[in-house]
Amino acid sequence: MPRRQFLLLLLPAALFFSAFFLLPMARLFFIGASGESGWLAYLAIVTDANYFRALWTTLAVAAVTTVLTLAISSIAGVFLERHRFPGRAALVAAMTLPLAFPGVVVGFMVIMLAGRQGIIGEVFTMFGGERPIFAYSLAGLCMGYVYFSIPRTILTIMAAAEKLDPRLEEAARSFGATPWQVVRDVILPGLRPALISAGAICFATAVGAFGTAFTLATRIEVLPMVIYTEFTMSANIAMAAALSFSLGAVAWLALAVARSASGSTVAAAG
Template sequence: MSHRNFIWICLLPLVVVTAAFFLLPMAQLLAVGAGGSRGVSAYLAIITEPRYRATLINTVVLAAATTIATLVIATIAGLFLQRHRFPGRAVLIAMLTFPLAFPGVVVGFLIILLAGRQGLIGAITAAVTGEKVVFAYSIFGLFLGYLYFSIPRVILTVMAAVQKLDIGLEEAARSLGASPWAVQRDVVLPALGPAFVASGAIAFATAMGAFGTAFTLATNIDVLPMLIYTEFTLAANFAISAALSIGLGVIAWAILALARSMSGGAVAAAG
């Protein structure tokens, strides 16, 4: 067997899987989106229709806010956990990454237990002030849910990047009189830039497409995954739901592609 034939035989399973589970479904989705009464213009509905446009804005703003907050929290926690050893460190890391084992519905249920109508925060505020505070079903509740499952993904990336940093650069900066804050600002954070871009893109794309948490919590706010679900199941509007799905996928793909180009191709697919 020639070397070329061997390569083709090795690539055959990849070609079959790619065609069966990506190319053919995507082609069918494109066809369905363009096959409705609106035709190809259905793909512009996400921008031209006020309801769809408002939902897109809500989704992008929520995903961006989740990404920024996640990067701030995970960077501080990741730097501390990677640079310090203390009793209970392994348990703390396990607790911070434990949400990776939860589906979105469970995360939404946890937020309801915390800030729902019968939640812990509502019980405490009702006992203290006489007025129950409930925000699980608002954009802030959804933000907390997205934040909950985004932090583990980012903190693991940040910790791995911190572990690879050259400590000698920090020591050199200190020897030249740099303050601890200056070392972090001018040496550590710039060195972690590719990790921020990669993990931030994953957090953004994941928040854009998260369905389970939105399904549980998004009663007072529209986000694209829920809008696609309602158009498909309740309105039986297959063309619009397919077009919205393509629009959501294009936005998430564009963010990942941009991050991949900025970080030298180190961005993985969103989980």
């Protein structure tokens, strides 16, 4: 393809990328240094105890969410890909339905499940137990993030499981491998690029999720909520911008590491 034609085809994408990503990020970067602290605002996320605690809480929730999502999605994804049964299509559709829900709706669903008037509490009180309320804790936030992350992860796992060669598993069994050894030595290595890619997307999404945190994080501080507070309550726009840019850098780093480790393209989450 001639160089000029190549550049003309690339131009629309380059303009779109510049207008909706590079320029806003550059503007955000300089706004973050426009406050009283100047460029030191970017160090506040590790030097200020409150910001640092919020960062670690955010990373911990994202890590737990990623592990739980990958575990659930791997088991369900491989099973659904390899078994055909009545109602399978409806089940897959139901498991991917949360893709259509905004984070706030997911948060309300967790409240209806584990809140003060939640279904879990009703069941416990029905049998004379104490009503558990964990919708507004880290457990509730993780539950919301897992629910939100499973659909996109399970679709990736199902696509990867479709490409696994069953003859490798048969060969492993013929040499005396146990079911666990087949999973460990054949299935998981085959799913490795998909697991890394899906895990990175899950982690990055959980790090920056706001809607679910806005609904549930009334007793805990995660970085998206801290940024919202700095911007709306304290009118500290410079610090909010610095924290936002830092949070975006963390999410980008997770995707970059996954791209390198998996050896395949990591698509951005919707």
